[in-house]
Amino acid sequence: MTNETVCLQTAQMLPGIVDGDLPAAVVKHLESCLRCQAEASRYRKIQRELEKLRFQVAEPPVDLVAPVLAALDQAVARRSRIRIAAVGIGVGSALVALGTVAGIALKLRHRVTSAIAPA
Numbered sequence: 001m002t003n004e005t006v007c008l009q010t011a012q013m014l015p016g017i018v019d020g021d022l023p024a025a026v027v028k029h030l031e032s033c034l035r036c037q038a039e040a041s042r043y044r045k046i047q048r049e050l051e052k053l054r055f056q057v058a059e060p061p062v063d064l065v066a067p068v069l070a071a072l073d074q075a076v077a078r079r080s081r082i083r084i085a086a087v088g089i090g091v092g093s094a095l096v097a098l099g100t101v102a103g104i105a106l107k108l109r110h111r112v113t114s115a116i117a118p119a
C-alpha cells in the first residue's frame with residue numbers, strides 16, 4: 001500500500017478526530033505524516049470554532065417583535081377569511097343543489113298532474 005493510499009484512507013477517517021474516535025493505525029500514521037497532521041489540525045480548528053458557537057447567543061433585534069406580531073395577526077385574519085369563504089361556498093352550493101332538486105320535483109309533479117287530468 002502506497003503512502004498516498006494510506007493518506008487517502010486516513011483523510012476519510014479524520015472526521016472521527018472530532019469525537020476522539022480514531023483507529024490505532026490512523027493515530028500511528030498521523031505521528032509520522034506531515035500531510036495528514038496538517039489535515040488533522042484543520043479538523044481540530046473546525047472543532048474548536050464549532051465549540052465556540054455552542055455558547056453564542058443571538059439576540060434578536062429590538063424592533064423585531066412588533067413586525068412578527070403584526071404578521072401573525074395578518075395570518076390569523078387571512079385564515080379566518082378563508083374559513084368564512086369556505087362556509088359561504090358550502091352553504092351556497094347546498095342551496096343551489098336544493099333549488100335544483102326542488103325545481104325538478106315541481107316539474108315532475110306538474111307532468112304527473114297533467115298526465116292524470118288530461119285537458
Ligand SMILES: [Zn+2]
Pocket residue numbers: 006007008010029033034035036037
Ligand atoms: Zn498521511
